[in-house]
Amino acid sequence: MRIPSLLAALLLSGSAAAAPAAAAGDLDALMTLLAQRQHGHVQFVEQQFLSVLDHPLESSGEMRYDAPDRLEKRTLAPRAETLILDGGILTVDRGKSHRVVDLHAYPQAQPFIESVRATLAGDRGALEKLFALEFDGSLARWTLTLVPKDAKVKRSVAQVRIDGAQDQLLKVEIRQSDGDRSLMTLRPAATP
């Protein structure tokens, strides 16, 4: 099972055809592929659609990832902000303000961060601890849907949807329970 699916992945890579495949095997293959990746550097554009606001917020910047648990999100526009996740600790720097947040203390903030972090790390165990997983597509073009398991978390986040191709993440959409949502589009950074 394992070898054919890997083989299939290899054969299909580059092909645009995204046939629905044996999901469980492909999820394993995807996780293995992602886990092999030690570093990542992408640019992002994030849009937030919040009902309290009249038009979407848009921000952009770059993200760096170092396996297994360091994630740095550097927002450059419209205002600079650095968000560093190291272990379970989130450090937020904006202007003069410096805030350290322990994610364990804020389970409702976890889906926003751990979903991306664990997916990048190919850490299926961590993902399944927090979410029910659903895999669609193939390695070449996949969609991972994460639904929080914890009832408390579910009250703030309905689902996280991650689109990707091979070991690249392309889109992260977070749907909040109150109908607000955010969409982050990623592309490889221009400079390595």
Add this chain to the structure above:
Amino acid sequence: MNGSRVRALLVWSACIIIAAIVVVRARYITDLSAFLPDKPTPTQQLLVDQLRDGPASRLILIAIEGADADTRAKLSRALAAALRRDARFARVENGEPVTEQADREFLFMHRYLLSDEISAQRFSAAGLHAAIGDSVADLASPTGLLFKSLLPRDPTGELLHIIDQLSATTGPETRDGVWVSPDGKRALGVAQTAASGSDSDAQERAVAAIRAAFATAGAQGGSAAAQGAPAAAPGPAVLKLSGPSVFAVAARAKIESAALRLSLIGGALVVTLLLAVYRSLPALGLGLLPVASGALVGIAAVALGFGVVHGLTLGFGTTLMGESVDYSIYFFIQSRNLRDSGAERSSWAERWWPTVRLGMLTSVCGFASLLPSGFPGLQQLGLYSMSGLVTAALVTRFVLPALLPKAFSVHDVTPIGAAIAAVLAPIAQLRRVVVAACALILALLASLILYLHHASLWNRQLSALSPVSIEEQNFDAELRAELGAADVRDLIVVSGPDLESVLRGAELAAGALQPLLDQKIIGSFDSPAAYLPSMAAQEARRGSLPNASQLRDNLRQASTGLAIRFERLQPFLEDVEAARHGPLLSARDLSGTSLNTGFESMILHQKERWNALLPLHGAEAGQEIDLPRVAAALHAAHLDAARVLDLKRESDDLYTDYLGEAIHLALAGFAAVAILLLVALRSALRVALVLCPLILAVLVVAAALAACQVQLTILHLVGMLLIVAVGSNYALFFDRQGHAGERSSLPVLASLVIANAGTVIGFGLLSFSRVPVLVALGCTVAPGAFLALVFSALLAPPGAARAP
């Protein structure tokens, strides 16, 4: 029995009964207050209050070690939950977010009084535009999203700002939701007791409550862990506590047990020694009478003189035994000796009592020098020893002869004296010039060693006196460093006549500190004014809120170009209008929230004096704060009511002052002893011959301690005083014999050696105790007393100490 003897017995019985009543009714304390000054300056007063009752004194540091990280985190949560329900604790923190609903509601409700951002400028069109723009931008970040629902009511983000203001300090690292040490090997927590730090009984109950709660949590968690993961078993989780109150509780237990144990063992050994020498039970019973009477009267004198008796004073009971038991030894052996040579028993009073009396008076002189000390502990020791010695000597002189049975006799100790004389014989053959030269060389050698160590000779830290062991002190320092936030070493203290003035001062100080924050000279600071702003500040903030129509206009202008429409912010307009007409906050409003604890821990109220404490935190963990720059910043802002306080340094300075004072007093005491001897002996040469062996003994002991890298403390100094006090008896006996031109009497020599053995046993035992102050005393006096006897014998005038 003649009339004077009956009178002596009656007086003695009456004194003993009164003393016993006083002793039973006395109050005993065991905290460190014996080593805090009794007449402090205002800064010292603050320090003493801090050490005794301040927030720091009520802090118990909690560490959970062993087991695995998961178990430690579980135990930490279970323990904290149990303690939070316990009324004995005012505050329990372990890193869990317990900013409870009530706290949050309070902060939100009063945000326009509490936030230091509130000003007319903030509510102008431009100010609102900037503040709302920030809040909207905040929404883009995961932390900001938590406040999304509050945006229509709090578009300027005051709640988030207040929370930042209150938790300015970045606490220790957190893992699995609880505080951990940087290496992750222990879970950390802090509990603040409701009772004051000086209430040792309440502190003891609080410490016991933590241990019990941990045991319960362990029992419950242990069974759960056993079901979950039976494979890995890295040993059971261990609870470790530290902090001033834990130390005080442990110290009390330690001092009590050490005092009791050492007194019992020392007593047993001395009894055995006396029994071996006297071979008579009545003699033994009578021999202990002066000691017991002395101890009883000594404690009674301290109770009457000071109101309270410090536990350590009782611990020194053995020290008194060291000297007072000598009196009866001299009496029994020497009076037998006199009788053997045909003299009447009462002739001891004529022959030897003046010598014993002079020895006793020298000791009293030495101990009297402790009375003017600033340390109640030393004063007590001085008074205890003086009254105890006088009593013991008087009982020996007047009560013992009255109680002696007719056919009373102790075993003949002449053979012991002969054996000792035989040992001394080879030296006695030496020419006096040679002995003197040897003594001089020894003195020079000791002085040289002391000179080489002079820089590190004295320990200048208050902690040197603490009954807490070095390991425990290090563990405490480690925990404090790891907890970071909870440590209060550097403080700004703002004093004033009322709460309003000190809160106002704290606000001004906060303004003066702002540049230091920006330059990272300090990392952060806490202030009681963050919890409860001064009335003036609250009024200014309330007054700066624009009226409804003005705010509406400003907001309408401000919202152009923002992602949020003006209409959505209607709740904001209502809240501001309500705040404009709401009452100001007072300290009473804080009660009922956990904020009250934070506030109260930073306010110290003594009689007519109020102090606001602003703990300073370094920009990085372990960073030493440049206090002179902080002081300069406060000075530049003309904040005369604000002072910078380095608690650790202040307490060490305090101790250094008292150490210096004690050294002067000890020298004065020595001078008094010399003058007393000069008056009594009327010969400078004789005084020199009496003092030389004592000085030599002190020098050699001090040099030996320095060579062993032992830093000297006040208690070593007291020990040296004791060497002089006890040793003077030996030297005086040799002087008496030498002056009378008599040949040395073997029984007298034996009595000195036996008395010396008792002293060495009593003090030697102290050095095996685990209480540093007792160890210091023991390891000084035991060898010192022995050397004093040896040197006295060797340097004795011709005739004395020589075999017939």
